[in-house]
Amino acid sequence: xxxxxxxxxxxxxxxxxxxxxxxxxxxxxxxxxxxxxxxxxxxxxxxxxxxxxxxxxxxxxxxxxxxxxxxxxxxxxxxxxxxxxxxxxxxxxxxxxxxxxxxxxxxxxxxxxxxxxxxxxxxxxxxxxxxxxxxxxxxxxxxxxxxxxxxxxxxxxxxxxxxxxxxxxxxxxxxxxxxxxxxxxxxxxxxxxxxxxxxxxxxxxxxxxxxxxxxxxxxxxxxxxxxxxxxxxxxxxxxxxxxxxxxxxxxxxxxxxxxxxxxxxxxxxxxxxxxxxxxxxxxxxxxxxxxxxxxxxxxxxxxxxxxxxxxxxxxxxxxxxxxxxxxxxxxxxxxxxxxxxxxxxxxxxxxxxx
Amino acid sequence: xxxxxxxxxxxxxxxxxxxxxxxxxxxxxxxxxxxxxxxxxxxxxxxxxxxxxxxxxxxxxxxxxxxxxxxxxxxxxxxxxxxxxxxxxxxxxxxxxxxxxxxxxxxxxxxxxxxxxxxxxxxxxxxxxxxxxxxxxxxxxxxxxxxxxxxxxxxxxxxxxxxxxxxxxxxxxxxxxxxxxxxxxxxxxxxxxxxxxxxxxxxxxxxxxxxxxxxxxxxxxxxxxxxxxxxxxxxxxxxxxxxxxxxxxxxxxxxxxxxxxxxxxxxxxxxxxxxxxxxxxxxxxxxxxxxxxxxxxxxxxxxxxxxxxxxxxxxxxxxxxxxxxxxxxxxxxxxxxxxxxxxxxxxxxxxxxx
Numbered sequence: 001x002x003x004x005x006x007x008x009x010x011x012x013x014x015x016x017x018x019x020x021x022x023x024x025x026x027x028x029x030x031x032x033x034x035x036x037x038x039x040x041x042x043x044x045x046x047x048x049x050x051x052x053x054x055x056x057x058x059x060x061x062x063x064x065x066x067x068x069x070x071x072x073x074x075x076x077x078x079x080x081x082x083x084x085x086x087x088x089x090x091x092x093x094x095x096x097x098x099x100x101x102x103x104x105x106x107x108x109x110x111x112x113x114x115x116x117x118x119x120x121x122x123x124x125x126x127x128x129x130x131x132x133x134x135x136x137x138x139x140x141x142x143x144x145x146x147x148x149x150x151x152x153x154x155x156x157x158x159x160x161x162x163x164x165x166x167x168x169x170x171x172x173x174x175x176x177x178x179x180x181x182x183x184x185x186x187x188x189x190x191x192x193x194x195x196x197x198x199x200x201x202x203x204x205x206x207x208x209x210x211x212x213x214x215x216x217x218x219x220x221x222x223x224x225x226x227x228x229x230x231x232x233x234x235x236x237x238x239x240x241x242x243x244x245x246x247x248x249x250x251x252x253x254x255x256x257x258x259x260x261x262x263x264x265x266x267x268x269x270x271x272x273x274x275x276x277x278x279x280x281x282x283x284x285x286x287x288x289x290x291x292x293x294x295x296x297x298x299x300x301x302x303x304x305x306x307x308x309x310x311x312x313x314x315x316x317x318x319x320x321x322x323x324x325x326x327x328x329x330x331x332x333x334x335x336x337x338x339x340x341x342x343x344x345x346x347x348x349x350x351x352x353x354x
Numbered sequence: 355x356x357x358x359x360x361x362x363x364x365x366x367x368x369x370x371x372x373x374x375x376x377x378x379x380x381x382x383x384x385x386x387x388x389x390x391x392x393x394x395x396x397x398x399x400x401x402x403x404x405x406x407x408x409x410x411x412x413x414x415x416x417x418x419x420x421x422x423x424x425x426x427x428x429x430x431x432x433x434x435x436x437x438x439x440x441x442x443x444x445x446x447x448x449x450x451x452x453x454x455x456x457x458x459x460x461x462x463x464x465x466x467x468x469x470x471x472x473x474x475x476x477x478x479x480x481x482x483x484x485x486x487x488x489x490x491x492x493x494x495x496x497x498x499x500x501x502x503x504x505x506x507x508x509x510x511x512x513x514x515x516x517x518x519x520x521x522x523x524x525x526x527x528x529x530x531x532x533x534x535x536x537x538x539x540x541x542x543x544x545x546x547x548x549x550x551x552x553x554x555x556x557x558x559x560x561x562x563x564x565x566x567x568x569x570x571x572x573x574x575x576x577x578x579x580x581x582x583x584x585x586x587x588x589x590x591x592x593x594x595x596x597x598x599x600x601x602x603x604x605x606x607x608x609x610x611x612x613x614x615x616x617x618x619x620x621x622x623x624x625x626x627x628x629x630x631x632x633x634x635x636x637x638x639x640x641x642x643x644x645x646x647x648x649x650x651x652x653x654x655x656x657x658x659x660x661x662x663x664x665x666x667x668x669x670x671x672x673x674x675x676x677x678x679x680x681x682x683x684x685x686x687x688x689x690x691x692x693x694x695x696x697x698x699x700x701x702x703x704x705x706x707x708x
Contacts, residue, residue, distance in 0.1 A: 182536060182554045198536070199620065200536045200537035202556055202574070202575040202581055203537040220556070222556075223557075226589065227556055231584070234581065267516070267518070267549075267551070329553050329557035
């Protein structure tokens with residue numbers, strides 16, 4: 001396989017494999033390993049405040065000597081109405097009660113303690129730190145941000161989960177589109193929060209290839225040479241891989257989480273809004289089941305902020321029933337090897353046409 | 355591309371392309387066209403009573419001089435409890451009222467008029483008519499039926515929507531597995547009725563290929579050479595195609611339905627239980643939206659039987675708001691050419707590596 005293409009040229013890498021930005025899983029070491037394999041590492045910044053973004057970028061720059069991508073959530077903040085405040089109190093109580101019932105004593109933040117910000121400060125931080133590749137999800141950047149980033153020479157990678165979203169990204173001058181098939185783990189990158197597209201990668205990638213002229217990265221379900229090569233046939237020039245690294249030595253998952261992944265049945269993998277208020281694919285557990293059933297879910301980012309503390313404490317307690325473990329639909333072996341070795345093995349398999 | 359493989363050998367065809375059995379769309383003429391293209395035609399029998407199956411088979415045999423597949427729904431009939439009777443009355447009233455509100459005067463059957471049967475009589479009819487290829491969905495055949503069909507020399511094609519379902523089919527000696535990706539139009543072939551798997555073809559096909567040793571047909575999203583070839587890379591030896599024929603000259607869809615398909619936005623395609631009580635992918639309309647919202651849905655086959663008359667009358671009245679138009683996630687051009695020409699064009703495109 002000839003690996004050189006528009007994506008390797010634009011991102012200045014040898015192999016067009018992108019280590020997916022996985023908030024809570026990706027470490028600076030994982031970014032380093034992907035870079036060392038001559039692929040693109042991605043540092044997830046989610047909706048971190050600007051100062052935390054700068055911290056994470058500096059820490060990663062210390063380890064990684066080539067360009068890596070940073071990834072942010074482009075989300076509009078819903079207005080804090082009286083209804084929302086009331087619902088917040090109800091959800092807070094529900095979660096505290098649920099956790100307490102399972103011997104997890106927590107005190108979640110009051111709504112007054114929640115800091116919400118849109119992504120503009122993050123963009124300034126990213127520019128000030130000299131980051132030259134920015135990927136984003138949950139919508140498109142506004143025109144002003146796009147102009148600012150472009151005049152700074154930043155390559156922009158937008159995420160689509162439908163053909164309509166891809167066309168919006170292309171029209172606004174985004175350099176590369178990451179096509180996220182329904183197979184993908186973690187957050188759906190959909191622009192909308194409700195009635196999101198759930199289109200399989202096979203249809204979506206091929207249709208986006210038909211309807212746009214932008215280089216495409218595919219994300220969702222790639223776990224071996226076969227799946228990678230199929231997405232190339234469908235029109236992808238770049239291959240974003242996430243779940244394959246969940247068990248790697250650089251993953252921030254703890255042993256009890258990796259253990260859960262190794263004992264996974266396909267029916268355990270669900271789409272849930274329970275952790276963040278945005279749909280994400282991961283492993284169902286007591287928390288997702290109970291919260292979905294009771295419909296105790298706030299809009300993003302409030303649900304996300306509210307459950308942060310819960311997840312942190314659950315993780316400290318090795319409590320698999322209250323942590324969020326995101327994963328895609330291709331259950332794999334979750335190799336414990338290093339990210340570097342996993343990538344090298346995949347490249348070799350493709351080159352050997354396995 | 356070398357088209358000869360286990361699937362062409364088992365099904366005695368030249369090209370391993372299978373015209374999907376689409377109840378309400380596929381005609382004997384469509385089966386004939388697929389056969390004439392040296393591919394496999396499939397006659398949908400759904401849950402028709404045995405005498406109606408025999409009628410349809412005889413009519414098709416008159417037109418088609420090579421072996422075609424017949425397709426049935428393998429569904430258990432839920433017990434007719436008092437609760438179900440009560441719910442039936444409520445749903446009947448709801449639908450009559452909804453249709454009346456939209457100037458569609460209908461009288462739906464009372465529950466006493468509903469005939470429900472499991473598939474055993476259909477199998478006897480199929481054997482008596484000498485059909486040698488049987489495909490089925492909604493579960494696995496029971497052992498007795500499998501033994502009977504096998505001793506009659508019938509090739510069996512089971513449908514899976516998960517790896518677990520594929521393994522069950524393989525263990526019971528099914529000859530070929532049709533892997534149905536989430537992209538597929540029409541009914542989901544899932545064994546369960548609730549919490550069905552919704553796995554993208556990319557993940558599902560490759561994982562089923564990893565986990566079984568049976569020749570695989572792939573169904574869901576194939577609409578051009580690229581998508582067909584990608585599924586070959588993923589492990590498919592056969593390629594089932596349905597939506598591509600919806601607009602064809604042999605399609606039983608009426609002009610107003612084809613017109614609706616030509617003006618389709620991807621967000622119009624949804625999974626709905628509203629027409630049959632089983633999840634199926636098709637175009638949302640007044641009926642699907644209202645019925646889903648009100649949750650006026652009976653288990654299969656009761657919902658299906660109840661809405662039959664509604665759909666028939668809506669079709670007679672060219673009323674797009676109350677017909678079921680199934681389609682997959684790859685919106686295509688819905689060519690008005692013949693099924694024969696559509697297949698030939700696809701084969702040529704694959705051979706030319708387009």
